[in-house]
Amino acid sequence: MDKIVSPSPDGSVIVVGGAGVDLIGRLDGDLRVGTSNPARIRTSFGGSARNVAENLARLGREVVLLTAVGEDQNGEQLLKQAQEAGVDVSQVLVTDEHPTGAYLGIVESNGVLHFALDDINATRAITPEYIRSLSDQFRRASLVVIDANLPNKTMQTIFAQARRAKIPVCADPTSTHLAERLRPFLDKLYFVTPNRGEASVLCDREFENSHPEEALEVAKCLVGFGVEIVLITLAEFGVVYASSETSGHVPAMRTTIVDPTGAGDALNATVIHSLLNNFSLDEAIRLGVTAASLTLRYPGTVIEDLSLEMLYDQLVI
Numbered sequence: 595m596d597k598i599v600s601p602s603p604d605g606s607v608i609v610v611g612g613a614g615v616d617l618i619g620r621l622d623g624d625l626r627v628g629t630s631n632p633a634r635i636r637t638s639f640g641g642s643a644r645n646v647a648e649n650l651a652r653l654g655r656e657v658v659l660l661t662a663v664g665e666d667q668n669g670e671q672l673l674k675q676a677q678e679a680g681v682d683v684s685q686v687l688v689t690d691e692h693p694t695g696a697y698l699g700i701v702e703s704n705g706v707l708h709f710a711l712d713d714i715n716a717t718r719a720i721t722p723e724y725i726r727s728l729s730d731q732f733r734r735a736s737l738v739v740i741d742a743n744l745p746n747k748t749m750q751t752i753f754a755q756a757r758r759a760k761i762p763v764c765a766d767p768t769s770t771h772l773a774e775r776l777r778p779f780l781d782k783l784y785f786v787t788p789n790r791g792e793a794s795v796l797c798d799r800e801f802e803n804s805h806p807e808e809a810l811e812v813a814k815c816l817v818g819f820g821v822e823i824v825l826i827t828l829a830e831f832g833v834v835y836a837s838s839e840t841s842g843h844v845p846a847m848r849t850t851i852v853d854p855t856g857a858g859d860a861l862n863a864t865v866i867h868s869l870l871n872n873f874s875l876d877e878a879i880r881l882g883v884t885a886a887s888l889t890l891r892y893p894g895t896v897i898e899d900l901s902l903e904m905l906y907d908q909l910v911i
Contacts, residue, residue: 601737601762601784603870606656606682608731610752611643611741612714612768613661613676613686614695615668616895618855621703636853638895639672640697641714642741642768644681645856645895649863649885651680652900655870658731662687662719669694679896685728692716697855705851705890717743722751732759736870737784739764739862742772749775753782762822766862767792781820785869787862789827803828806843810834814841823875825865825882827858835879844879847887847910856895861886864905880910 615637622632647659659681663669665688672694673683692715699710725748732738732755740752740763756763762784767773770791776783777796788796790803797815801808806828813824813836825835832845864885868878884905889897897904 601870603736603872605734605736605761606658606731607647607650607737607739607866607870608658608660608735609643609647609650609739610660610720610725610744611641611739611766612695612717612743613639613641613644613659613663613672614697614712614714614716615672616640616697616699616855618699618701618853620701620705620853621708623703625700625702625708636893638855639675640855640895641695642743642766642859643739644672644676645859646739646741646766646863646866647681648676648679648896649860649900650867652896652898653863653867653902655867656682658682658685658735660685660720660725660728660731662689662692662716663695664688664693664716665690666694668696679898685731687719687724689716689719691719699855701854705854707854714743718745720744720748722747724748725751725755729755729758732756732761735759735761737762737764737866739766739866741766742768742775744775746775746778749779753779757782764862764866766858767796770795780816783821785823785825785866786816786821787825787827787858787865789829789858793826803831806831806834810836810841810843823869825861825879827861827886833861833879833883835875837875840875842876842879844883844910847883849887849890851890852893853895854890857886857889860889860896860900867902881905883910884908 764785865882
């Protein structure tokens with residue numbers, strides 16, 4: 595197994611994966627099947643990779659987004675908004691084979707996600723050939739972030755490009771059914787951020803959110819598989835994290851949940867940004883949990899004025 599390199603503070607961050615439009619409906623009361631339900635509905639731009647890229651840009655990091663959108667108005671507006679947020683979208687693919695991705699989420703009145711649908715088929719256009727054509731971008735980068743929406747052969751090519759460029763790879767498993775795609779690459783990952791279900795798939799071991807001590811053992815299991823840093827999110831029970839040198843549990847901040855969409859992406863981006871700034875892992879995790887908590891209270895996917903100053907003002911103890 596090749597030694598996983600630590601990220602350099604210099605250079606851009608490449609983020610590869612899904613992008614699309616979020617349509618989120620928050621119920622005013624209990625869900626009634628088979629009829630219309632009163633709700634508050636919002637739209638915003640989303641997708642795990644796109645969200646991470648925007649959060650990193652808001653924090654002041656140079657970011658290159660590698661994704662695919664359709665030849666449609668949603669794709670055009672998504673790219674415009676990302677560029678205005680500071681994300682480099684010059685290498686994004688525009689495909690006529692699929693529409694721009696979409697995510698439909700139904701959120702209960704207490705802010706908990708009830709169920710969701712996603713159409714991220716445009717990511718099929720992110721081929722190994724496309725990734726290989728961007729070798730110069732990899733050579734100039736300090737780190738790569740992927741989500742698990744990507745085809746397996748594309749992931750293989752990304753890891754090969756990262757190895758040649760001597761830069762680490764971070765990954766978001768994205769969902770329980772996609773997490774399996776990351777299992778062959780665990781010993782090549784610098785940082786991975788599963789939730790309970792995704793971590794259970796990666797380590798082949800079940801546990802409950804309410805048992806942080808069990809979650810911590812699963813995090814250590816993944817470190818044993820070769821991952822440099824593991825962070826497992828446990829919803830209202832906070833997060834656990836582990837590396838070869840340290841481990842811990844950070845309880846969640848008590849907060850009113852306005853919209854759960856994007857909180858995990860804010861967490862991931864903030865931890866990555868903090869590690870690139872040479873913060874300790876413990877401090878990076880606390881900043882990340884703070885970013886997630888603030889995003890839960892925000893009526894959108896990414897906090898538009900996100901900054902380290904804001905996070906330190908609200909920092910988890």
